[in-house]
Amino acid sequence: MYQPIIGLEIHLQPKTKSKMFCGCDAAYFGSKPNTHTCPVCLGLPGALPVPNREAIEKCIKLALALNCTISEESKFDRKNYFYPDLPKGYQISQYDEPIGRGGFVEADVDRDAKRFRITRVHAEEDTGKSLHQGDKTLLDFNKSGVPLLEIVTEPDFTSSEEVEAFAKRLRQIVRYCGISDADMEKGQMRFELNISLSQHANELPDYKIEVKNIGSISVLKRVIEFEIKRQSGLLEKGEKLTQETRGLKDMTGETLSQRTKETSADYRYFPEPDIPKMVFDSGLIEKIKAEIPELPQEKKWRYVDEYKLDPDTVEVLVANRSLLAFFDEMAKGNNELIVEATKWLVGDLRRLTKAHGVKLEDSKVKPEHLIELVSLLNEGKIKSAIAKEVLTKVFETGKSPIDIVEEYSMTVIENSDELEEVVKKVIDANPKIVDDYKKNPNAAQFLLGQVMKETKGQADPLVVKELLGEILE
Amino acid sequence: MNLKGLTITQIKKDIDSGKYSYEELISETRKTIEELDPKLHVFVSRTDEKAQQSGDRQLAGIPASLKDNFNWKGTKTTASSNILKNYTSPYNATVTERLLAAGAFFMGKTNMDAFAHGSSTEKSDFFTTLNPYNKKHVAGGSSGGAAAAVATGMSVYSIGSETAGSVRGPAAWCGVYGFAPTYGRFSRYGLIAMGSSLDRPGILANSIEDIAILTEILSGHDPKDATSIDEPAMKLVEAINSFKLEDLGGLKLGVPKNFMDERIDSEVRNKVQEAIDLLKKNGADVKEIALFDQKYALAVYTVISRSEISSNLARIDGIRYGHRSSEQAETFLDQIAYNRQEGFGNEAKQRSMTGAYTLSAGYYDAYYKRAQQVRTLIIEDFKQVFQEVDLIIGPTMPMNATKIGDAAKSPIFGELMDELAEPSALAGLPCLSVPVGFDSKGLPTGMQIFGKQKDELGVLKLGRIWEILSE
Numbered sequence: 001m002y003q004p005i006i007g008l009e010i011h012l013q014p015k016t017k018s019k020m021f022c023g024c025d026a027a028y029f030g031s032k033p034n035t036h037t038c039p040v041c042l043g044l045p046g047a048l049p050v051p052n053r054e055a056i057e058k059c060i061k062l063a064l065a066l067n068c069t070i071s072e073e074s075k076f077d078r079k080n081y082f083y084p085d086l087p088k089g090y091q092i093s094q095y096d097e098p099i100g101r102g103g104f105v106e107a108d109v110d111r112d113a114k115r116f117r118i119t120r121v122h123a124e125e126d127t128g129k130s131l132h133q134g135d136k137t138l139l140d141f142n143k144s145g146v147p148l149l150e151i152v153t154e155p156d157f158t159s160s161e162e163v164e165a166f167a168k169r170l171r172q173i174v175r176y177c178g179i180s181d182a183d184m185e186k187g188q189m190r191f192e193l194n195i196s197l198s199q200h201a202n203e204l205p206d207y208k209i210e211v212k213n214i215g216s217i218s219v220l221k222r223v224i225e226f227e228i229k230r231q232s233g234l235l236e237k238g239e240k241l242t243q244e245t246r247g248l249k250d251m252t253g254e255t256l257s258q259r260t261k262e263t264s265a266d267y268r269y270f271p272e273p274d275i276p277k278m279v280f281d282s283g284l285i286e287k288i289k290a291e292i293p294e295l296p297q298e299k300k301w302r303y304v305d306e307y308k309l310d311p312d313t314v315e316v317l318v319a320n321r322s323l324l325a326f327f328d329e330m331a332k333g334n335n336e337l338i339v340e341a342t343k344w345l346v347g348d349l350r351r352l353t354k355a356h357g358v359k360l361e362d363s364k365v366k367p368e369h370l371i372e373l374v375s376l377l378n379e380g381k382i383k384s385a386i387a388k389e390v391l392t393k394v395f396e397t398g399k400s401p402i403d404i405v406e407e408y409s410m411t412v413i414e415n416s417d418e419l420e421e422v423v424k425k426v427i428d429a430n431p432k433i434v435d436d437y438k439k440n441p442n443a444a445q446f447l448l449g450q451v452m453k454e455t456k457g458q459a460d461p462l463v464v465k466e467l468l469g470e471i472l473e
Numbered sequence: 474m475n476l477k478g479l480t481i482t483q484i485k486k487d488i489d490s491g492k493y494s495y496e497e498l499i500s501e502t503r504k505t506i507e508e509l510d511p512k513l514h515v516f517v518s519r520t521d522e523k524a525q526q527s528g529d530r531q532l533a534g535i536p537a538s539l540k541d542n543f544n545w546k547g548t549k550t551t552a553s554s555n556i557l558k559n560y561t562s563p564y565n566a567t568v569t570e571r572l573l574a575a576g577a578f579f580m581g582k583t584n585m586d587a588f589a590h591g592s593s594t595e596k597s598d599f600f601t602t603l604n605p606y607n608k609k610h611v612a613g614g615s616s617g618g619a620a621a622a623v624a625t626g627m628s629v630y631s632i633g634s635e636t637a638g639s640v641r642g643p644a645a646w647c648g649v650y651g652f653a654p655t656y657g658r659f660s661r662y663g664l665i666a667m668g669s670s671l672d673r674p675g676i677l678a679n680s681i682e683d684i685a686i687l688t689e690i691l692s693g694h695d696p697k698d699a700t701s702i703d704e705p706a707m708k709l710v711e712a713i714n715s716f717k718l719e720d721l722g723g724l725k726l727g728v729p730k731n732f733m734d735e736r737i738d739s740e741v742r743n744k745v746q747e748a749i750d751l752l753k754k755n756g757a758d759v760k761e762i763a764l765f766d767q768k769y770a771l772a773v774y775t776v777i778s779r780s781e782i783s784s785n786l787a788r789i790d791g792i793r794y795g796h797r798s799s800e801q802a803e804t805f806l807d808q809i810a811y812n813r814q815e816g817f818g819n820e821a822k823q824r825s826m827t828g829a830y831t832l833s834a835g836y837y838d839a840y841y842k843r844a845q846q847v848r849t850l851i852i853e854d855f856k857q858v859f860q861e862v863d864l865i866i867g868p869t870m871p872m873n874a875t876k877i878g879d880a881a882k883s884p885i886f887g888e889l890m891d892e893l894a895e896p897s898a899l900a901g902l903p904c905l906s907v908p909v910g911f912d913s914k915g916l917p918t919g920m921q922i923f924g925k926q927k928d929e930l931g932v933l934k935l936g937r938i939w940e941i942l943s944e
Contacts, residue, residue, distance in 0.1 A: 039544075039563070039564045039663075042793060043788040043793070044544075044562075044563070044564065044788075044793075044794070045544070045550070045552070045557065045560070045562075045665040045666075045788065045789065046542075046543075046544045046550075046562075046566060046661075046662070046663040046664050046665045046666065047564075047662070047663070048661060048662050048666075048697060048698050048699065049699065050696065050697060050698070050699045051699065078784050080783075080784055080787060080829075080832070082787065082790065082805075082806060082809050083805065084790075084792045084805050084808075084809070087788060087792075087793060088787065088788045089784070089786075089787020089788045089790060090784055090787055137805075139792070139793075266833050266834045268783075268784070268829060268832035268833055268834075268837075269832075269837075270780060270784070270832050270837070270841055273668075273669035273670035273700075273781055274666075274669050274698075274699060274700065275699045275700075276699060276700060
């Protein structure tokens with residue numbers, strides 16, 4: 001058996017007004033090429049970078065949220081290499097004094113909390129974009145200079161499930177903190193994967209496969225599965241694997257070799273002379289720390305504890321901002337109904353909103369409606385089959401469940417005179433079944449079904465059964 | 474009309490008294506340029522057609538010029554290089570912007586060593602600017618065009634830039650005042666970078682008052698330059714005009730012993746010694762001081778500036794602007810390599826390559842990192858010395874203007890010529906070169922004055938007193 005050893009590098013685009021080192025609007029996605037540019041992000045001669053305070057503060061916030069230590073002093077460095085979409089011939093990044101170091105993220109794998117270590121968190125700028133059209137290459141510099149936060153993990157992952165749990169948790173953290181929208185479709189969260197297989201426990205492999213530019217968690221998961229299969233296949237054949245960079249073939253997770261590194265590139269890092277060293281005083285760090293809300297992992301286990309909810313259900317809640325807000329609203333002073341109401345929230349209500357393409361926060365169903373619905377059920381005023389119908393009507397009309405039940409007379413028929421009449425009517429209409437009943441008491445099931453149909457499910461089946469027995473005897 | 478030695482202040486007086494008009498001044502300057510420029514090769518491009526007479530603003534109608542490494546929207550900004558020969562800038566440097574806002578009238582953009590790599594303009598990709606006092610000699614560099622323009626009346630003032638001695642040096646060799654303020658005092662935004670941690674815009678002019686006037690316009694925090702000093706614009710002119718010869722009394726001046734030893738040309742030493750004696754006679758408290766030897770500054774400067782150059786020039790790849798090779802390149806990297814190979818001159822290539830070497834893995838610690846450590850020691854050394862003296866004085870250059878062709882004699886000619894400027898450049902100190910007379914061949918000699926960081930006023934004060942003394 002081979003043990004996968006996996007590490008990640010994650011690039012996040014923080015939510016900022018302007019780019020990392022100039023005043024251009026950072027919200028470039030979908031804009032006409034080269035409309036979000038200026039002398040600075042085009043790398044014109046003489047232009048100078050001025051660091052974006054908002055991006056640096058978001059980087060500090062991210063590092064704190066990932067339990068890193070914040071360096072009192074930090075600086076930017078130049079990473080030198082030539083590429084047409086790198087307009088200055090260097091990328092301004094951070095080399096040996098990143099903003100944050102030595103943190104961790106906890107995520108649950110198979111219901112167990114696991115801790116994944118974070119090596120470092122730093123701020124840098126994005127490059128432009130090359131668009132290949134036939135034998136031409138076009139360059140779009142809208143993305144050039146857009147802020148990026150880079151997170152590097154330790155090689156702490158051993159399966160695609162662990163990576164998935166971590167990546168989802170990380171995405172939740174940055175959204176909770178308002179650091180980034182982490183919208184994968186807009187390239188706001190991208191992964192780089194380092195993966196190799198160890199043949200013996202506690203022994204690091206002598207090679208590393210790097211897969212670049214993975215834009216979604218599901219693809220990331222598939223790539224890991226593909227690579228584990230591919231690499232173990234080769235190792236089983238006795239092949240020796242070497243350092244290699246691979247790219248995605250498509251979205252199936254299959255990878256293709258891009259280059260085998262003989263020697264590592266020399267980026268000639270040196271401190272960026274255009275930007276003075278940054279000094280973070282403890283006041284600033286405390287202020288940012290105070291802005292960090294309760295994070296999903298702690299929230300999850302607190303909810304499990306406080307509301308006696310099932311962990312998997314809470315996982316669904318913490319993963320979804322609108323579900324969570326809805327839940328929190330419902331939870332206000334309704335502890336005894338909350339478990340049932342939550343089932344309705346993550347079950348039927350979520351299905352309804354999805355099916356109709358309505359956002360939960362725009363839906364006509366309000367948190368108090370679900371509480372009311374559950375309490376109608378609890379009091380035996382409606383049956384669960386009816387409750388589903390009630391919810392649909394609330395969803396359509398925005399009327400409260402009590403009003404709906406009243407309007408459509410959906411309460412349980414408690415008056416046994418009324419019920420007796422229905423039962424008699426059904427018996428009279430089915431003489432053949434009544435005959436059968438004398439030989440086989442199971443035939444009563446059919447009569448029961450007929451009564452329930454007649455009463456549109458509002459009758460209590462136990463009461464009907466009793467009545468049927470009495471009358472038939 | 475004699476344009477030589479004209480100052481902004483003098484022109485205002487002359488205009489007020491009706492001696493001549495701004496139009497006459499400009500047209501006379503044009504005539505001078507047309508007569509002298511073909512002989513001295515001062516301008517890379519002429520801009521007086523584009524320049525606008527802008528009412529009664531402070532600098533309106535005063536013929537000026539701009540070194541060709543300052544961006545000026547809509548004009549060619551070449552840094553005297555072939556690779557940017559056809560580059561028209563789409564934006565203004567902060568220096569350009571502030572001068573234009575004050576009404577500046579630019580006659581043209583001046584020649585320099587390409588990308589400011591040199592001390593003689595012989596490394597210009599276009600031509601060499603000749604010394605107005607002797608055409609067999611160079612004007613100095615890299616702001617050689619600027620110095621020659623001011624020395625000949627082709628400009629009343631000229632904006633240059635210095636990384637080590639690129640303002641002070643040519644000012645000394647052309648017999649004008651050359652001033653570079655504290656690093657960060659004038660914004661670098663829009664100045665084509667040479668060595669980012671050293672570069673500073675500077676002023677070449679015929680009087681200390683003009684330098685003060687221009688410093689008031691150019692200083693003041695610039696949010697576009699992260700290394701800009703966060704202070705408002707300086708107020709200097711009133712103080713400068715109030716200084717008298719008597720203010721020399723008690724001023725503590727240090728003369729570095731190693732700036733006056735046998736490595737320095739004896740004619741230069743003699744002229745500077747005469748000036749020092751004159752200051753002493755008039756009440757200055759002059760003493761000999763020991764500074765770190767300039768050979769260390771030279772080594773540190775060479776490593777740091779070339780490292781920064783190698784990275785700063787990387788953006789000029791011919792992809793978005795600049796020379797594009799017609800070679801059929803197969804890859805991106807080949808295309809960039811052809812563009813740069815054809816576009817850059819030898820000096821830029823040589824400096825880029827040494828700089829890439831000193832930054833590369835395995836050599837970084839031995840060169841760049843070590844150089845930065847020694848730089849810190851040099852800065853500390855100055856701090857110590859400035860506890861004993863108010864200002865430091867000495868020769869600006871180790872010799873007077875060199876002959877054409879001399880630059881080819883050493884691969885570090887520029888650095889060697891600037892060796893007396895490098896220590897103060899590494900510490901970012903405000904500095905000034907003042908003319909102190911002529912040698913036996915009739916070439917000017919300059920004396921430099923530098924003070925502690927942010928003490929522009931102290932430096933200009935001694936400059937003003939020297940001006941009074943030499944009148």
